[in-house]
Amino acid sequence: MSGVEVITFGCRLNTYESEVMRSQAEAAGLNNAILVNTCAVTGEAVRQARQAIRRARRDNPHARIIVTGCAAQTEKQTFAEMAEVDAVLGNEEKLKAASYRALPDFGVSAEEKLRVNDIMSVRHTAPQMVKHIDGHVRAFIQVQNGCDHRCTFCIIPYGRGNSRSVPMGAVVEQAHSLVAGGYREIVLTGVDATSYGADLPGEPTLGLLAKTLLKQVPDIRRLRLSSIDSIEADRHLMDLIADEPRFMPHLHLSLQHGDDMILKRMKRRHLRANALRFIEDVRRLRPEISFGADMIAGFPTETEEMFGNAMRLAEEADIAHLHVFPYSPRPGTPAARMPQLDRLLIKERAARLRATGQMLYQRHLDKMVGTRQWLLVENNGLAHTENFTLVAVPGLRPRDIVEATISGHNGKHLDMQLTAAAAA
Numbered sequence: 001m002s003g004v005e006v007i008t009f010g011c012r013l014n015t016y017e018s019e020v021m022r023s024q025a026e027a028a029g030l031n032n033a034i035l036v037n038t039c040a041v042t043g044e045a046v047r048q049a050r051q052a053i054r055r056a057r058r059d060n061p062h063a064r065i066i067v068t069g070c071a072a073q074t075e076k077q078t079f080a081e082m083a084e085v086d087a088v089l090g091n092e093e094k095l096k097a098a099s100y101r102a103l104p105d106f107g108v109s110a111e112e113k114l115r116v117n118d119i120m121s122v123r124h125t126a127p128q129m130v131k132h133i134d135g136h137v138r139a140f141i142q143v144q145n146g147c148d149h150r151c152t153f154c155i156i157p158y159g160r161g162n163s164r165s166v167p168m169g170a171v172v173e174q175a176h177s178l179v180a181g182g183y184r185e186i187v188l189t190g191v192d193a194t195s196y197g198a199d200l201p202g203e204p205t206l207g208l209l210a211k212t213l214l215k216q217v218p219d220i221r222r223l224r225l226s227s228i229d230s231i232e233a234d235r236h237l238m239d240l241i242a243d244e245p246r247f248m249p250h251l252h253l254s255l256q257h258g259d260d261m262i263l264k265r266m267k268r269r270h271l272r273a274n275a276l277r278f279i280e281d282v283r284r285l286r287p288e289i290s291f292g293a294d295m296i297a298g299f300p301t302e303t304e305e306m307f308g309n310a311m312r313l314a315e316e317a318d319i320a321h322l323h324v325f326p327y328s329p330r331p332g333t334p335a336a337r338m339p340q341l342d343r344l345l346i347k348e349r350a351a352r353l354r355a356t357g358q359m360l361y362q363r364h365l366d367k368m369v370g371t372r373q374w375l376l377v378e379n380n381g382l383a384h385t386e387n388f389t390l391v392a393v394p395g396l397r398p399r400d401i402v403e404a405t406i407s408g409h410n411g412k413h414l415d416m417q418l419t420a421a422a423a424a
Helices: 012-027 043-059 070-074 076-080 097-101 156-160 168-180 206-216 235-243 260-266 272-285 304-316 343-368
Strands: 004-008 033-038 064-069 087-089 139-142 185-189 222-225 250-256 290-297 321-326 372-377 382-384 390-392 401-409 414-423
Touching: 004 012, 012 033, 012 097, 012 139, 012 185, 033 043, 033 070, 043 064, 043 070, 043 076, 064 070, 070 076, 070 156, 076 087, 139 168, 168 185, 168 206, 185 206, 206 222, 206 235, 222 250, 235 272, 250 272, 260 304, 272 304, 290 304, 290 343, 304 343, 321 343, 343 401, 372 414
Parallel strands: 004 033, 033 064, 064 087, 139 185, 185 222, 250 290, 290 321, 390 414
Antiparallel strands: 372 382, 372 401, 382 390, 401 414
């Protein structure tokens, strides 16, 4: 191979940072290299990264393989000891061209492979400019990194460090650049995006940032947020939901569970009633909005009754896009030291919760039939509605925004018929 190939796991922030990595590595003159940007959120994510590294070495025996990302930050020795790996970079180092110029030669020891600093010592997030997001019709902008909270199940703060925000002016500048490059939808992303601004002068909020962005970059057609913590939603965000048509009617919530005792043991900052109240308030402001949510099945000490409360929350909140994670103990987290459930029971509960999610998704698809929707066409013959529902759009050009009537669905995505004045 030649050039730089990037293999990305995990979140939208990783997707954004992979473009920064590619740019910095190419600026450093790196060639014949594979960068693996890992995720640490579950043990399965780490296993998949290791598998991908071995496959990359088999397929490219002479390429240089550099591993980075959250799993590399939290489990650096694991990757350094892999014979297939030539270097391990931390989450801070991966974004700097100098890191790629200073890579060790082949055949060095595990310790010499490591370029991983103490992520907790990082106090600022430098603005990173990208021209495009490879393979994506929607553009992501990093607005925040790290997390100040310590949920008992989560390893991510130890991979990302404490919360730090990108200055508002830099976010606006990046949005101008991406819109000028043809992107019509922007997604603001971060590790704990709703904590945005607490470390900046004047302490602006995520909602204020979004308002400012839409005002100063009027050519943004659609604006979305990545996962948010509903307990941190501010009044500016609620204003956007109520009054701004360019702010898309879809929110993905970090709920994690539906039982108050488990939420406390997770060290979450909301209870069941807080989540339901937020969802009710938002639906009152924007009836067409849809919700996604992350939920964990099989957390330590979870009884059948507690699990039932999680199932009922998903149903009561009418979560259209439910992302279910079977609990995975992460070494070094408090939850890993709690009494664990049997793995087969965890797997069985995750399957039941996913079945609930599938039922809710079918209900959501049913409600969409007969409605008129504006669609952003993706690269794969599909599109997303404003409330983030997939629609089949064969033959349409990526990045176009078209109006269509939803004619039915096949259980996975909606079908449509273009309206007379379709394009916009």
